[in-house]
Amino acid sequence: MHSVVTRAAPARVPAAALAAATGVARRACTLPTPPLPRWRALDHHTRRTLATQAGDAAAAAAPTDAAAPTTAAQPAAADAPASTASPLAHVLNQVSHVQGVLGESHAAWLERVAAARTLHDSPFSVAVVGDSGSHHSAVIAALLDQSLESLAIARGSQQLITKISFGAKPIETPAPANQDGAALAPAPAPAATGPIRHLRSQSAWLSDNNAEIYSIKGFDAAISHRRVLDDILLKSDAVVLVTSPERDLTGSVDQLVVNELLARGKQNVFVAVVRSSGSGASAAAVASHFEAKLAADLLRTKSPRLVEPKLPTIISVTETSSSGAVDVSEITKTLTTLARNPEKAKLSTIEFVAWSALQHVSLHHADAGALIAGVHQTVKAIAKRIVEHEQRLVRDFRGTDLGVVQSTIVDLTEAFKAYFAKTPFWKLFWRSDFLADDLRARMRAHSLLHAEYRMTYAAGKTNEALVQLNQQLIDNLEPLTVSTHGLAQHPITAMLQDDIARMLAIVRKQIPPAGSAIDPFLLRNEVASFDESAQCDKVQSLAERLVQRQLAAQVVFYLSALLAVHFGVPALLSGTYALTASVMAFAWMQLRWRSIQNRFINSISASQKTLKSRLSTAYDNEFTRVVAAPLAVSIKMIEEAAQQRAAEVAAAVDNIEEISESIRREIYKRDGPAKTTQ
Numbered sequence: 001m002h003s004v005v006t007r008a009a010p011a012r013v014p015a016a017a018l019a020a021a022t023g024v025a026r027r028a029c030t031l032p033t034p035p036l037p038r039w040r041a042l043d044h045h046t047r048r049t050l051a052t053q054a055g056d057a058a059a060a061a062a063p064t065d066a067a068a069p070t071t072a073a074q075p076a077a078a079d080a081p082a083s084t085a086s087p088l089a090h091v092l093n094q095v096s097h098v099q100g101v102l103g104e105s106h107a108a109w110l111e112r113v114a115a116a117r118t119l120h121d122s123p124f125s126v127a128v129v130g131d132s133g134s135h136h137s138a139v140i141a142a143l144l145d146q147s148l149e150s151l152a153i154a155r156g157s158q159q160l161i162t163k164i165s166f167g168a169k170p171i172e173t174p175a176p177a178n179q180d181g182a183a184l185a186p187a188p189a190p191a192a193t194g195p196i197r198h199l200r201s202q203s204a205w206l207s208d209n210n211a212e213i214y215s216i217k218g219f220d221a222a223i224s225h226r227r228v229l230d231d232i233l234l235k236s237d238a239v240v241l242v243t244s245p246e247r248d249l250t251g252s253v254d255q256l257v258v259n260e261l262l263a264r265g266k267q268n269v270f271v272a273v274v275r276s277s278g279s280g281a282s283a284a285a286v287a288s289h290f291e292a293k294l295a296a297d298l299l300r301t302k303s304p305r306l307v308e309p310k311l312p313t314i315i316s317v318t319e320t321s322s323s324g325a326v327d328v329s330e331i332t333k334t335l336t337t338l339a340r341n342p343e344k345a346k347l348s349t350i351e352f353v354a355w356s357a358l359q360h361v362s363l364h365h366a367d368a369g370a371l372i373a374g375v376h377q378t379v380k381a382i383a384k385r386i387v388e389h390e391q392r393l394v395r396d397f398r399g400t401d402l403g404v405v406q407s408t409i410v411d412l413t414e415a416f417k418a419y420f421a422k423t424p425f426w427k428l429f430w431r432s433d434f435l436a437d438d439l440r441a442r443m444r445a446h447s448l449l450h451a452e453y454r455m456t457y458a459a460g461k462t463n464e465a466l467v468q469l470n471q472q473l474i475d476n477l478e479p480l481t482v483s484t485h486g487l488a489q490h491p492i493t494a495m496l497q498d499d500i501a502r503m504l505a506i507v508r509k510q511i512p513p514a515g516s517a518i519d520p521f522l523l524r525n526e527v528a529s530f531d532e533s534a535q536c537d538k539v540q541s542l543a544e545r546l547v548q549r550q551l552a553a554q555v556v557f558y559l560s561a562l563l564a565v566h567f568g569v570p571a572l573l574s575g576t577y578a579l580t581a582s583v584m585a586f587a588w589m590q591l592r593w594r595s596i597q598n599r600f601i602n603s604i605s606a607s608q609k610t611l612k613s614r615l616s617t618a619y620d621n622e623f624t625r626v627v628a629a630p631l632a633v634s635i636k637m638i639e640e641a642a643q644q645r646a647a648e649v650a651a652a653v654d655n656i657e658e659i660s661e662s663i664r665r666e667i668y669k670r671d672g673p674a675k676t677t678q
Helices: 015-022 044-061 087-102 107-121 136-143 204-208 218-224 226-235 252-262 283-300 329-340 343-421 425-445 449-481 491-510 522-528 533-566 571-671
Strands: 124-130 161-166 196-201 211-217 238-243 269-276 313-319
Touching: 087 107, 087 343, 087 571, 107 226, 107 343, 124 136, 124 226, 124 252, 124 329, 136 211, 136 238, 136 269, 136 329, 161 204, 161 226, 204 211, 211 226, 226 252, 226 343, 238 252, 238 329, 252 269, 252 283, 269 283, 269 329, 283 313, 313 329, 343 425, 343 449, 343 491, 343 571, 425 533, 425 571, 449 491, 449 522, 449 571, 491 571, 522 571, 533 571
Parallel strands: 124 211, 124 238, 161 196, 238 269, 269 313
Antiparallel strands: 161 211
16 A cells, blocks of 8 residues: 555646747637627527526536645636636637537537636546556556556446546555455445546555546447546546557547547547567557558548647557556656646647537538528429429410410301302302301301300419419428427527528418409400401401492493494404403402402401410419519528528638637647648
């Protein structure tokens, strides 16, 4: 047993040294923040609530152990004036501001940032992790100069994470022996709170370096208590991954440390490779192999990173006896060097916590951006379906409904042609007075009454389509507004939800009672206005004039022949002249009558085209006014709302990246560019 060592006062980090080490000057903490757009809609009450939660989290994260170091100076509040806050507090204030304004929904990250304000006053924290069977308990025992049996991290406890701090009591009381010398049952394990088992150790290393050690038992800890595990790994000033050549960094904990810590740029991560004393491979060969393996793993990892990942220090640990004892002199030396001057390690830890919190908010907003992109695609798909429905309606009207009008007028035209075929020019001498009545009779026989009914049906069908299209828009977008949808999980997307809900409320108000949007008699009246009876009167008038002129011409021809005979012209000659002139006059009359017929038929055809054009124009105007335009406006407003929210997400991510870049600049100022794995 070691003697009880009086615990030294916690090593306080001088403010001047802290500022010099970080280089995080006020100018870096007051970087111009891009205007945060409409997520400013978070009201004052919400912001105060988030700030209060952050303050409560900081209080909850304060050490509660009896042996934990206490400090007279309390960390500055999140909203403390810049003149009284430390440089690191300014960075954390920026992160807290981003969390509050952009909407950090996970309380764990609010608590981590709040607790980071006290990390520079906390003991030097070392996390020793390893998969089961990796000898990580032996490494901890050797580091504390305790026997593996007395340490017994894994014995008698259901807790997977053990916290070892300096204390006056030993780790465990050895089991008393009976009269025969047989050991009785071991003493009960120390009490545990939650997933963490708290142990006390009289280790001089813990006391001299104001340190504490977290032992994490294998993959089960990551499965059962991932949040607690993440808290420890994020806030640890040093992480020692204990592994063996046989595992070759393929264990679950190995991969967790490589992918979540090393690849993301966490500093002070060490790999301790435990090898047996009889191993054929030299320490240099093992280190070289692991460096190559880590370099390949880090190059494959595409996760975001604070700085370019660099290869960790590979420490060879030799198993010195069959009992499992190991030589950790190199680990002890490395950790002691860090613990004796903890300022730089503390700053790296706080910077990594701040950056990780920003990345979580950024990932949160990346999810929001994906949701908004999904909304945009949904709206585009809805718009496509609505446009296709509208085009089908217009196509049906022009092809089917107008086809009825055209068919009726074509039948009427054919009836006129049949009538004219039965009325040669010579019948005009006794039928010219009845032409108008006959043509009107054909019009009545081929009326546009059926076309009028068809236009009424077309108007009703359009009114029904208006209700259907609006309801289709509502049915497709309403699922986006429910509280269980992913949009409700992010502040910006929740505002998009509100935008969509308001748009749908407007759409509902736009849906008229059935049959009241388009006047059902509008198109029917256009058809009813088709009246060509005046053309019938005109045909009769022209026919009567043609007959009158023909009769006059015939009288003139024959009177001229008689007069010529009277004056001595031979009768044969004058008769021939008169007969020839008469035949020519009848031929001209026939041509003239055909011309009148053609002009009448052409007039009917032109009127038909005019009617179709008027019907098509009236339908298009009403369809656009009542159906297409309101729907297009509604869809455009929703698309613009989605685009605006997408722009806000992009601006938020840019703002986060700017703060992250300011942290990187200060790290490069302090440490220089990182040596990458390439």
